[in-house]
Amino acid sequence: MADGWESLKKQVKEASDIVDVVGTYVALRQQGARYKGLCPFHQDHNPSFDVDPRRQYFRCWSCGKKGDVYDFIQEHERVDFREALELLARRANISLEKMSGRRPGPGRSVMLEQVGQAAAWYHDCLLRSPAAEPARQYLGERGLVASTIHDFSIGYAPATGDWFARRAASAGFSTDLLLRVGLIGERNEGNGFYDRFRDRIMFPIRNPAGQIIGFGGRILPQSPQAERAPKYYNSPESELFHKSEVLYGIDRAKSATDGYLAVVEGYTDVLMAHQHGITAIVSTMGTALNSKHVKQLRRYLPNGRVILVFDADEGGDSGVDRALEIFVTEEVDLAIATLPDGMDPCDLLVQRGPDAFRQALGAAVDALDFKLNRLLSPGASDGIEERRRAADLVLGVLALVPERPRQSIALKQELVVNRLAQRLRFREETVWARLKELRSQRRPARASSEKSGASRTQRAGAHEQQLLQALLAEPRLVSEARREVSPEEIEHPGIRQLLQGLYDLEARGETPDLEGLRGLITNPALMQKARDWQEVGGRSTADRFEWFRQLLAEFGRKRARPQAEELQTRLQSAHDHTEAVELLRRLQEQTVAPGRSTSPRSTPVPEPGGI
Helix, strand or coil, rough: HHHHHHHHHHHHHHHHHHHHHHHCCCEEECEEEEEEEECCCCCCCCCCCCEECCCCEEEEECCEEEEHHHHHHHHHHHHHHHHHHHHHHHHHCCCCHHHHHCCCCCCCCHHHHHHHHHHHHHHHCCCCCHHHHHHHHHHHHHCCCHHHHCCCCEEEEEECCCCHHHHHHHHCHHHHHHHHHHCCECCCHCCCCCEECCCCEEEECCCCCCEEEEEEEEEEECCCCCCCCEEEEEEECCCCCCCCCCEEEEECCCCCCCCCCECCCCCHHHHHHHHHCCCCCCECCCCCCCHHHHHHHHHCCCCCCEEEEEEHHHHCCCHHHHHHHHHHCCCCCEEEEEEEEHHHHHHHCCCCCCCCHHHHHHHEEEHHHHHHHHCCCCCCCHHHHHHHHHHHHHHHCCCCCCCCCCCHHHHHHHHHHHHHHHHHHHHHHHHHHHHHHHHHHHHHHHHHHHHHHHHCCCCCCHHHHHHHHHHHHHHHHHHHHHHHHHHCCCHHHHHHHHHHHHHHHHHCCCCCCCHCCCCCCCCCHHHHHHHHHHHHHHHCCCCHHHHHHHHHHHHHHHHHHHHHHHHHHHHCCCCCCHHHHHHHHHHHHHHHCCCCCCCCCCCCCCCCCCC
């Protein structure tokens, strides 16, 4: 069984070329023997993310994330090792039946499969069902043609209460997973299940890799539910779908070469833009653009412009304020475009064509100028109070930037202050002074938060870290460690979990190494730390076996310390000479028995940062 499991992990890994896999998420370009791109795990400005096809390994030289193809999928898709294995196995067309009785329970890959099948059923219903005729008419009235409907797999969920639930039950779908992804709901008192999407146009939502992860449902205008139901209804939060991160159309827009990505507000806006040959376009899920969205966009547009598209009557709303916050706190060239006559992008494209839409995008101005244009009405910019209020509104957003930001953000901040001073005709020193004042008002809350966070951090002891370094670098030592050091002796919870995992693997007759821990440890950060410790242990020039014996001696001394302290206390208070001699003898035995070394190792090994 163990051999089958190890063989499967190896087979899937060998079939999953890391450049191909990572390339579906990150725009990579070859530089010599390696590939480089923007790191998907932090706000990367200059490409610091390396993929080495020879070693089948990735590494970010800025944030420190690194590992193999399994690590990348776990970190990027936020899944455990079993689900990463499932995803890569299915991608490589490798049967999971080879797991020889250790097949993981239904997870992410099964959810993706069932959500994908649901999309196919909804799409087929739209194309063929007589009940979908109103939906077909609605899409036709919106100007969407058959090829667009087919390319984006647009579907229809019938108005009947259990159309999908019955089909899913007949297909043997997991009820638990369908509940988790929000395709069905459970009736009161356990009387069966019902469809969550009813009488709605169904827009499948895909992740950057093109996998369907959820749906957006638009109620038909003539539906009996239209007055009491929300106009748009999205899939709920799940392992697949995170509303605040999703961008509709990103799977197609990521390949655009226009030098910009436009962000609109509706599914049909994206569809109509594609229908008119404009592919560099995405939409949010009814939420304002946020830093998570920006992180995705920058991944595929490292040096281009992000353009927010607003209707003409939306320029002064909170969305613009949020855009300004992103503009001054993120490494992104963010501009705002407005459309004429209150049209949405779909209407503009249908009525005036793609050139009018492109013209609006070309006239976009950056978020700072856009905000100031709204705050300062034409001819009124001489008003002192109006200028002061405008300065405070912009500087209030700037105050959100950390006082010691990254160099690129600090430079951007200086440019913003300079432009603000020029535009409002204030001395630049006065603007900086007001910014400092606003920041000081925020500092107490920030300091309190940082102090609270620091108090929750526990650093691992050196000897505990070094034990893991030794064991991960030399798995043959795990058997002896299991006899000598109990997990209960380990104070740091993460190291205790890793040590217990190695012991469990050794007890089952499996190789107690980092690969074996993948299936046991679900915390990606802990696995990353384990990898760091393995590298540190592997780089050591000391004799690992001697180092290990000295570590065992240190644990022995630690176990003996409470007893030695008790003997020392009793010796100091002893009144009988014979008793004192006996206590001294026992104390000397306690000191010598664990080992003569005064240090847990004779050759220092550099340690990674504590956890």
